[in-house]
Amino acid sequence: MAFGRAHRVGTMPKSTSVKPPVVPEKPDTDRSATSASKENNELYAIMDEVRGALVEIIDAKELDHLAAQDARVEIAKAIRRILARRPAPLPSFMVDRVVDELVDDVLGFGPLEPLLAQDDLTDIMVNGPKDVYVELGGRIQKVNVQFRDETHLLNICQRIVSLVGRRVDESSPICDARLPDGSRVNVIAPPLSLKGPTLTIRKFKKDKLTLEDLVRFGSITPEGAELIRVIGRTRCNLIVSGGTGSGKTTLLNCIAAFIDRDERVVTCEDSAELQLQQPHVVPLETRPPNLEGEGEIRMRDLVKNCLRMRPDRIVVGEVRGGEAFDLLQAMNTGHDGSMGTVHANSPREAMRRLETMITGGGFNLPARNIREMIANSIDVIIHASRLRDGRRVITDITEVLGMEEDTITTQSLFSYQIEGDDGEGHVVGRHVGGGVTQPNIWPRAVYYGEQQRLADALQVANAHVSPDKSFGMV
Ligand SMILES: Nc1ncnc2c1ncn2[C@@H]1O[C@H](COP(=O)(O)OP(=O)(O)O)[C@@H](O)[C@H]1O
Numbered sequence: 001m002a003f004g005r006a007h008r009v010g011t012m013p014k015s016t017s018v019k020p021p022v023v024p025e026k027p028d029t030d031r032s033a034t035s036a037s038k039e040n041n042e043l044y045a046i047m048d049e050v051r052g053a054l055v056e057i058i059d060a061k062e063l064d065h066l067a068a069q070d071a072r073v074e075i076a077k078a079i080r081r082i083l084a085r086r087p088a089p090l091p092s093f094m095v096d097r098v099v100d101e102l103v104d105d106v107l108g109f110g111p112l113e114p115l116l117a118q119d120d121l122t123d124i125m126v127n128g129p130k131d132v133y134v135e136l137g138g139r140i141q142k143v144n145v146q147f148r149d150e151t152h153l154l155n156i157c158q159r160i161v162s163l164v165g166r167r168v169d170e171s172s173p174i175c176d177a178r179l180p181d182g183s184r185v186n187v188i189a190p191p192l193s194l195k196g197p198t199l200t201i202r203k204f205k206k207d208k209l210t211l212e213d214l215v216r217f218g219s220i221t222p223e224g225a226e227l228i229r230v231i232g233r234t235r236c237n238l239i240v241s242g243g244t245g246s247g248k249t250t251l252l253n254c255i256a257a258f259i260d261r262d263e264r265v266v267t268c269e270d271s272a273e274l275q276l277q278q279p280h281v282v283p284l285e286t287r288p289p290n291l292e293g294e295g296e297i298r299m300r301d302l303v304k305n306c307l308r309m310r311p312d313r314i315v316v317g318e319v320r321g322g323e324a325f326d327l328l329q330a331m332n333t334g335h336d337g338s339m340g341t342v343h344a345n346s347p348r349e350a351m352r353r354l355e356t357m358i359t360g361g362g363f364n365l366p367a368r369n370i371r372e373m374i375a376n377s378i379d380v381i382i383h384a385s386r387l388r389d390g391r392r393v394i395t396d397i398t399e400v401l402g403m404e405e406d407t408i409t410t411q412s413l414f415s416y417q418i419e420g421d422d423g424e425g426h427v428v429g430r431h432v433g434g435g436v437t438q439p440n441i442w443p444r445a446v447y448y449g450e451q452q453r454l455a456d457a458l459q460v461a462n463a464h465v466s467p468d469k470s471f472g473m474v
């Protein structure tokens with residue numbers, strides 16, 4: 001579809017007409033599936049017809065001068081005029097649907113619009129034109145949202161990636177982008193994706209969760225949260241590990257809230273998600289290559305550069321490659337309290353991943369030296385997990401102690417122990433202490449005047465000590 005210019009896209013306020021909330025798909029009980037799809041096909045044919053007529057009567061330049069809401073109103077009026085000219089008038093509910101869908105198509109992201117407007121969704125997953133899923137309250141469910149066909153979906157994808165100056169087609173079928181509201185988008189198109197264009201949106205949450213929220217949700221106990229507070233305040237070097245969507249960034253954001261207001265913090269991210277409230281924060285963002293494949297600024301370039309910016313702390317959104325080396329160096333050379341997230345299934349795996357990232361980054365160092373570097377720079381690893389029932393839990397607070405022979409030694413201060421299942425698909429478990437009373441971070445706590453808080457939190461945590469600590473890892 002030719003009209004609907006990229007720079008307008010997604011900046012439209014929602015129309016004032018109230019749309020029904022998007023509901024999970026239910027089996028169609030009162031109508032057969034074939035009659036529903038016949039009705040859809042009929043509607044699609046009408047929409048194509050109206051779209052054709054619309055291009056002729058709408059002056060794109062004129063629209064540019066209109067405020068967003070006025071543009072919606074003008075287009076809606078034009079669509080209604082076109083529909084009124086049809087020999088067989090449509091029932092009013094069909095008119096409303098054609099108007100809503102076409103306005104979203106022309107000015108926004110088409111069928112995605114109602115999903116984007118729904119604040120409680122965390123992810124939107126489009127697997128080809130007919131299969132749309134959302135994550136709502138930790139559960140993935142299918143919704144009754146569809147695109148007309150692959151071309152329609154690809155057009156919407158195109159519009160999204162054009163916001164960051166990219167194109168998606170057969171020659172460049174993978175693309176990351178960001179919506180104007182900060183939501184992160186990944187598109188992978190055919191021939192790589194076999195079901196048609198596949199779009200994954202991680203919606204941006206304006207109101208980030210706080211540590212208190214995590215306690216309220218049962219993701220961590222109050223004493224666990226207290227430990228995290230101490231770790232943040234005492235400027236521990238920290239890695240947050242976990243799988244995709246486990247809550248790493250959320251946790252990093254919570255911990256960053258304990259950074260002092262007078263510290264200079266430089267953050268490096270692929271797409272700015274962290275929302276630090278301190279006044280002296282410099283957020284940096286990587287840049288993908290342009291259409292000619294040039295001009296890419298990678299995470300490593302940013303981290304290296306931010307070392308020249310006199311930071312007190314460095315926060316790296318996601319450590320994925322050679323920047324691991326620079327972050328560890330920073331931690332080792334006076335930028336105490338630096339932190340980053342690593343994609344891993346356990347704290348121990350996070351350390352292995354860091355090692356591989358450094359080796360893979362072209363640093364020709366013996367494995368033992370890399371491990372020593374990891375052991376010397378990182379104080380604590382906090383691990384987040386998304387359990388199989390959809391709940392997100394902070395499963396480990398683990399201290400990195402040092403080296404024994406070629407192995408990095410750690411000790412668990414706090415972990416989540418899975419005890420079973422309640423029979424209704426919910427995981428049953430509890431947080432337990434590691435039995436440690438004088439942790440490695442004790443001198444730091446003393447230095448920053450946090451020893452009492454630390455001792456109290458550990459005492460409560462250690463009231464339940466895991467008989468088998470490794471069991472706490474999920
Ligand atoms: N403890 C939690 N309880 C409930 N929802 C959470 C929790 N932690 C994170 N979330 C939500 O889960 C989604 C993914 O979190 P995010 O921190 O972006 O994950 P990651 O960085 O690991 O991919 C976000 O929508 C976030 O608000």
Ligand SMILES: [Mg+2]
Nearest residue numbers: 248249250318
């Ligand atoms: Mg993240």
